[in-house]
Amino acid sequence: xxxxxxxxxxTEAKMSAKGxxxxxxxxxxxxxVSIDIPTExxxxxxxxxxxxxxxxxxxxxxxxxxxxTARVEGEIDLDGQDIYRSGMDVVQLRARVxxxxxxxxxxxxxxxxxxxxxxxxxxxxxxxxxxxxIVEKSLKRAGLWEEVKDRLQxxxxxxxxxxxxxxxxxxxxxxxxxxxxxxxxxxxxxxxxTAKIEELIxxxxxxxxxxIVTHSMQQAARVSxxxxxxxxxxxxxxxxxxxxxxxxxxxxxxxxxxxxxx
Amino acid sequence: MxxxxxxxxxxxxxxxxxxxxxxxxxxxxxxxxNGRIASLPNYHAWYVALWIIxxxxxxxxxxxxxxxxxxxxxxxxxxxxxxxxDFGFQRQTILNExxxxxxxxxxxxxxxxxxxxxEPYREAxxxxxxxxxxxxxxxxxxxxxxxxxxxxxDFAARTKVERIVMAILLxxxxxxxxxxxxxxxxxxxxxxxxxxxxxxxxxxFGTHWGPDPMANPDNPDPTRYGAVPLxxxxxxxxxxxxxxxxxxxxxxxxxxxxxxxxxxxxxxxKPTLEILAGVPTVVYGYFAALTIxxxxxxxxxxxxxxxxxxxxALAAGLVMGVMIIPFVSSMxxxxxxxxxxxxxxxxxAMGATTSETIRRVLVPAALPGIVAGIMLAISRAIGExxxxxxxxxxxxNLSANPLDRMTTVTVQIVKMLTGExxxxxxATLSAFALGFVLFMVTLGLNFIALSVVKRYREAYx
Numbered sequence: 256x257x258x259x260x261x262x263x264x265x266t267e268a269k270m271s272a273k274g275x276x277x278x279x280x281x282x283x284x285x286x287x288v289s290i291d292i293p294t295e296x297x298x299x300x301x302x303x304x305x306x307x308x309x310x311x312x313x314x315x316x317x318x319x320x321x322x323x324t325a326r327v328e329g330e331i332d333l334d335g336q337d338i339y340r341s342g343m344d345v346v347q348l349r350a351r352v353x354x355x356x357x358x359x360x361x362x363x364x365x366x367x368x369x370x371x372x373x374x375x376x377x378x379x380x381x382x383x384x385x386x387x388x389i390v391e392k393s394l395k396r397a398g399l400w401e402e403v404k405d406r407l408q409x410x411x412x413x414x415x416x417x418x419x420x421x422x423x424x425x426x427x428x429x430x431x432x433x434x435x436x437x438x439x440x441x442x443x444x445x446x447x448x449t450a451k452i453e454e455l456i457x458x459x460x461x462x463x464x465x466x467i468v469t470h471s472m473q474q475a476a477r478v479s480x481x482x483x484x485x486x487x488x489x490x491x492x493x494x495x496x497x498x499x500x501x502x503x504x505x506x507x508x509x510x511x512x513x514x515x516x517x
Numbered sequence: 518m519x520x521x522x523x524x525x526x527x528x529x530x531x532x533x534x535x536x537x538x539x540x541x542x543x544x545x546x547x548x549x550x551n552g553r554i555a556s557l558p559n560y561h562a563w564y565v566a567l568w569i570i571x572x573x574x575x576x577x578x579x580x581x582x583x584x585x586x587x588x589x590x591x592x593x594x595x596x597x598x599x600x601x602x603d604f605g606f607q608r609q610t611i612l613n614e615x616x617x618x619x620x621x622x623x624x625x626x627x628x629x630x631x632x633x634x635x636e637p638y639r640e641a642x643x644x645x646x647x648x649x650x651x652x653x654x655x656x657x658x659x660x661x662x663x664x665x666x667x668x669x670x671d672f673a674a675r676t677k678v679e680r681i682v683m684a685i686l687l688x689x690x691x692x693x694x695x696x697x698x699x700x701x702x703x704x705x706x707x708x709x710x711x712x713x714x715x716x717x718x719x720x721x722f723g724t725h726w727g728p729d730p731m732a733n734p735d736n737p738d739p740t741r742y743g744a745v746p747l748x749x750x751x752x753x754x755x756x757x758x759x760x761x762x763x764x765x766x767x768x769x770x771x772x773x774x775x776x777x778x779x780x781x782x783x784x785x786x787k788p789t790l791e792i793l794a795g796v797p798t799v800v801y802g803y804f805a806a807l808t809i810x811x812x813x814x815x816x817x818x819x820x821x822x823x824x825x826x827x828x829x830a831l832a833a834g835l836v837m838g839v840m841i842i843p844f845v846s847s848m849x850x851x852x853x854x855x856x857x858x859x860x861x862x863x864x865x866a867m868g869a870t871t872s873e874t875i876r877r878v879l880v881p882a883a884l885p886g887i888v889a890g891i892m893l894a895i896s897r898a899i900g901e902x903x904x905x906x907x908x909x910x911x912x913x914n915l916s917a918n919p920l921d922r923m924t925t926v927t928v929q930i931v932k933m934l935t936g937e938x939x940x941x942x943x944a945t946l947s948a949f950a951l952g953f954v955l956f957m958v959t960l961g962l963n964f965i966a967l968s969v970v971k972r973y974r975e976a977y978x
Contacts, residue, residue, distance in 0.1 A: 349868035
């Protein structure tokens with residue numbers, strides 16, 4: 256198996272995985288994946304169901320720690336430091352590497368409290384005014400401010416699905432992370448809400464390193480500049496999105512994007 | 518002739534109908550072109566069987582109520598009944614005696630007048646028994662025939678049986694509701710009698726409790742019927758001391774079990790905790806009276822309290838709190854487990870620690886269930902009797918000192934009902950008024966618990 260990195264211009268990697276394998280009990284879910292994730296681009300992980308792309312995404316902020324049987328081998332660096340080293344503070348890591356989930360999961364609290372949750376936990380705001388400012392800024396960045404500014408005290412769960420997902424994105428960016436991981440953020444949304452999220456991803460890219468797992472190849476093509484194709488727990492190919500979709504090196508990638516399987 | 522025989526008759530006829538209908542349905546199936554009929558033969562069979570059994574059951578229930586009356590009437594109409602004493606206790610005794618001999622429950626009569634009535638009784642009984650059996654058989658036959666004639670290859674017996682099953686289940690759930698209403702009605706009646714003798718204001722706001730079952734019942738002393746010390750004792754022991762123990766411990770054990778314990782440990786601790794809920798309260802009472810109460814007394818002595826009692830509200834409350842832990846813990850456990858994993862993941866992914874996640878996300882999201890558990894626990898605690906009798910005494914005492922003797926509403930209910938007073942003495946009737954207040958309070962608590970759950974149930978999702 257060859258992993259094609261050589262068609263990429265030299266960029267500084269925000270996160271870089273080196274020979275990462277993930278096990279659930281005895282089962283190997285991820286096999287020896289190495290990849291550099293740049294700050295200035297959106298990186299998409301594509302592949303058929305069960306190929307391990309979500310599992311790999313969750314290793315990037317150690318969310319797999321919550322699964323007792325999961326075990327990670329290899330090294331994942333964030334700014335050159337291994338996040339699996341002993342003494343690594345997972346709380347700090349997750350403040351720097353935020354996550355948005357497949358199904359919108361706002362807390363059963365007000366819109367305001369949903370956004371203020373992270374800043375409060377990490378002590379980012381001194382006093383009410385500063386917190387208000389963070390909430391407003393985050394909602395504006397997530398393109399939700401105009402829709403909710405008059406009802407910040409309403410429950411976050413009362414919003415529509417698309418609004419909830421943007422609320423979750425706003426919640427993630429409220430702690431000013433460096434990387435945002437998105438695990439199929441649009442799979443529970445209708446096309447219009449999806450378009451809004453994709454627009455938002457484009458606006459946020461550059462400011463945050465964004466990694467998005469998606470089932471939809473069109474979505475990967477629309478929002479990402481880098482694409483990694485996963486199959487059966489291995490990363491088959493990684494390169495510019497335009498190359499992957501028009502001129503893949505690997506036969507399996509070709510087969511997948513032309514719809515032979517998946 | 519007991520209804521049991523009628524019931525067996527009904528079941529036998531039902532079985533016959535079942536077999537006949539099934540055989541009939543099989544012939545449909547044999548005769549049909551493709552070997553298929555709208556419903557399985559078993560559904561046809563059940564349809565007919567239910568049409569036989571249910572009307573018969575309804576008749577038996579009705580018959581067992583009206584038959585004794587009919588028998589009695591026909592006995593009274595007999596010539597031997599003419600020289601019975603007029604209405605009253607004596608007349609009833611004679612009738613009962615004759616009846617007992619006629620049914621074989623008693624060997625012989627004591628009262629000579631009853632001897633003459635035995636024979637008419639026997640006749641009436643066998644007469645009405647025959648009528649009962651005949652009507653049962655007739656109803657079973659009519660129901661069975663009606664149902665059997667409706668059977669056709671395309672008859673939707675499946676849907677019909679489904680509907681009957683639903684009706685039976687509905688009736689089962691109504692039993693509990695009707696019982697509640699019945700309990701309330703019987704309480705209300707006796708309570709009204711009590712309030713006719715002692716005014717509700719004296720009862721609800723008086724601060725001295727000491728009904729005298731030997732006093733003249735026609736002119737009760739209202740100052741002895743002030744129930745405030747009882748309400749306070751109940752509240753203090755059941756809702757304050759017990760809850761100070763049970764809420765934190767129950768909640769913390771639920772949090773540990775759901776969030777921190779590994780599966781093996783959880784598998785052991787949770788059932789063990791639930792065994793606590795099955796320990797009879799008398800056993801808790803021993804523990805409170807023999808171990809905790811003396812220990813509290815010794816501690817109070819060593820701290821300089823003068824002459825503390827071996828019975829104290831504190832001892833009863835503490836043990837009651839321990840008894841209640843499984844209720845709080847089990848409800849809290851269920852509702853924390855019911856919070857979607859996505860909430861927990863969302864919080865952890867924000868960089869929250871496990872305990873921050875519990876405090877700020879899981880407990881608020883699970884709050885309806887937790888509150889409901891606490892409410893149920895309180896209503897369980899204030900209805901508790903044995904522990905209080907054994908550890909906190911039966912002396913009514915309005916005091917805020919947990920080392921004092923105290924008593925609760927339930928304890929006084931037992932004391933008044935088992936006391937020396939006659940049944941219509943106000944001291945005895947006060948038990949019903951106390952029970953009524955207790956019922957209303959626990960009903961209110963359950964109502965609050967349910968509406969809290971309902972109101973916030975869909976907070977997440």
